[in-house]
Amino acid sequence: MVSCSFYHVAMAKPSFFKAEQPMAPDLSPDRTFYRGGAASPRRDLVFVVNPRGANGRTGKEWKRLLPFLRSRLGTDCNICESMTSGPSHAIDITREAIREGADAVIAVGGDGTFHEVVNGFFWAGKPVTTNHDREAAHSTALGLIPMGTGSDFARTFGWKNNPHEAIERIAKGLRSRIDVGVISRESGESHYFINVADIHLSAKAGYCASRYKRFGNLCYVIGALQAFIGHSNQDLKIKVDEGEWEIYSQVTALCIGNAKFFGGGMKITPNADPCSGNFEVVILQDFKWYDFIFKLHKLYNGTHLSVKNVTSRSVHSIEVEEISGSGSIYVQSDGEHLGFLPRKFCILPAAIEMIC
Numbered sequence: 171m172v173s174c175s176f177y178h179v180a181m182a183k184p185s186f187f188k189a190e191q192p193m194a195p196d197l198s199p200d201r202t203f204y205r206g207g208a209a210s211p212r213r214d215l216v217f218v219v220n221p222r223g224a225n226g227r228t229g230k231e232w233k234r235l236l237p238f239l240r241s242r243l244g245t246d247c248n249i250c251e252s253m254t255s256g257p258s259h260a261i262d263i264t265r266e267a268i269r270e271g272a273d274a275v276i277a278v279g280g281d282g283t284f285h286e287v288v289n290g291f292f293w294a295g296k297p298v299t300t301n302h303d304r305e306a307a308h309s310t311a312l313g314l315i316p317m318g319t320g321s322d323f324a325r326t327f328g329w330k331n332n333p334h335e336a337i338e339r340i341a342k343g344l345r346s347r348i349d350v351g352v353i354s355r356e357s358g359e360s361h362y363f364i365n366v367a368d369i370h371l372s373a374k375a376g377y378c379a380s381r382y383k384r385f386g387n388l389c390y391v392i393g394a395l396q397a398f399i400g401h402s403n404q405d406l407k408i409k410v411d412e413g414e415w416e417i418y419s420q421v422t423a424l425c426i427g428n429a430k431f432f433g434g435g436m437k438i439t440p441n442a443d444p445c446s447g448n449f450e451v452v453i454l455q456d457f458k459w460y461d462f463i464f465k466l467h468k469l470y471n472g473t474h475l476s477v478k479n480v481t482s483r484s485v486h487s488i489e490v491e492e493i494s495g496s497g498s499i500y501v502q503s504d505g506e507h508l509g510f511l512p513r514k515f516c517i518l519p520a521a522i523e524m525i526c
């Protein structure tokens with residue numbers, strides 16, 4: 171059972187705050203939570219809110235949203251809110267909520283916050299599970315109230331940055347199992363992603379864009395322009411589905427899609443489907459700066475796969491190494507800077523149950 175009122179995770183200050191009205195009188199204080207059970211169906215929903223998301227708009231909008239959230243979900247659910255205090259805090263909150271048996275952990279913010287919540291579903295290479303033995307069959311669902319700058323993951327499902335619609339989805343409670351990507355390297359921890367991981371120019375553009383989030387979606391344009399400075403296409407070594415190494419010459423960007431959109435609405439991997447058990451890998455080769463001017467509209471509407479020097483393939487795993495040995499080829503996942511090549515990307519089919 172999640173104790174919503176004062177709950178401590180790795181930090182000194184409480185992480186969950188009860189954001190609901192008093193408990194219904196017919197429920198005993200030491201009640202057990204069984205998802206979907208007939209006896210006591212009150213569910214613990216933990217909302218992980220990034221108050222700094224979308225340049226601070228998420229925090230303000232969340233405050234306005236709470237009364238509606240309470241009235242729509244508070245009758246059947248215990249609503250716990252937890253504000254993130256900085257980068258990576260959402261990971262700790264999520265792990266703790268799952269261990270305590272939360273029915274769902276719902277990210278409130280953009281793709282970065284959602285990405286951290288997804289990473290909180292795993293620890294030391296394995297899914298996090300509840301501490302309560304009696305709830306061995308229990309699994310915590312993942313939810314999203316998109317309120318970010320780009321909110322790219324939500325676009326694959328056709329969801330808008332509309333919190334009221336998101337709350338209706340949570341109230342309906344429909345769930346589907348979706349795939350998650352895992353990124354590894356020879357040394358170091360695994361890292362998880364749910365939307366798109368990408369390499370080289372686009373990853374560098376994302377890294378640059380993150381410094382200009384105060385300009386809203388314009389940050390992606392500024393980031394792309396900045397990334398072009400000093401950019402050169404690179405030959406990369408690629409191994410797909412544990413096959414032979416192949417060389418792709420003059421790669422501009424390599425994108426691994428579990429879902430379709432990145433960079434604030436660019437439909438980069440248009441055939442990706444988070445329920446398919448595969449990634450779609452799209453590789454752009456030998457692009458010049460003017461190609462982006464003439465082909466940008468195709469990248470946005472997802473019709474770029476027929477363009478010269480663009481290839482697409484469906485894969486379960488892909489390893490990517492650079493040939494030049496510069497150690498400076500950017501990697502990002504879900505819009506978050508991850509470091510530099512080499513990396514291996516594998517799909518974990520149906521890894522998480524998601525509120526859809």
Ligand SMILES: Nc1ncnc2c1ncn2[C@@H]1O[C@H](COP(=O)(O)OP(=O)(O)OP(=O)(O)O)[C@@H](O)[C@H]1O
Nearest residue numbers: 223224255256257279280281282283318319320321
């Ligand atoms: N309290 C906080 N203060 C500062 N940064 C935070 C805080 N909590 C979380 N963060 C960081 O803010 C980053 C961006 O947040 P988020 O993704 O929610 O919004 P966004 O960047 O505006 O949206 P999008 O990623 O969809 O473009 C996250 O990666 C997270 O690490």
